[in-house]
Amino acid sequence: xxxxxxxxxxxxxxxxxxxxxxxxxxxxxxxxxxxxxxxxxxxxxxxxxxxxxxxxxxxxxxxxxxxxxxxxxxxxxxxxxxxxxxxxxxxxxxxxxxxxxxxxxx
Numbered sequence: 432x433x434x435x436x437x438x439x440x441x442x443x444x445x446x447x448x449x450x451x452x453x454x455x456x457x458x459x460x461x462x463x464x465x466x467x468x469x470x471x472x473x474x475x476x477x478x479x480x481x482x483x484x485x486x487x488x489x490x491x492x493x494x495x496x497x498x499x500x501x502x503x504x505x506x507x508x509x510x511x512x513x514x515x516x517x518x519x520x521x522x523x524x525x526x527x528x529x530x531x532x533x534x535x536x537x
Contacts, residue, residue, distance in 0.1 A: 444473045451476065486511055 451473045455464050464472070483504065490503040505523045508514040 442470070444470065445477055446473050448473055483507060483514065
């Protein structure tokens, strides 16, 4: 399990607040979002991305690599329950040979 420590200057964020606000405005159910709520949503998004990257990095280390690849993220999504909702967005990789074999069997 990944643990987090507060990083950076309090009250600041790595993600641009304007972009997060734009994403929030896309949701028609949210009429307004205050600056304190925007900050908390931005920080939560940072923690989420950090968590996914750290877990993906662990899979790259198991393959003795320092670079995180798509397949590492797909393994993290597939094997860690908290990322189940990303299964459609980051599906496991499939080889061309396997895909053509499946299509020919149908």
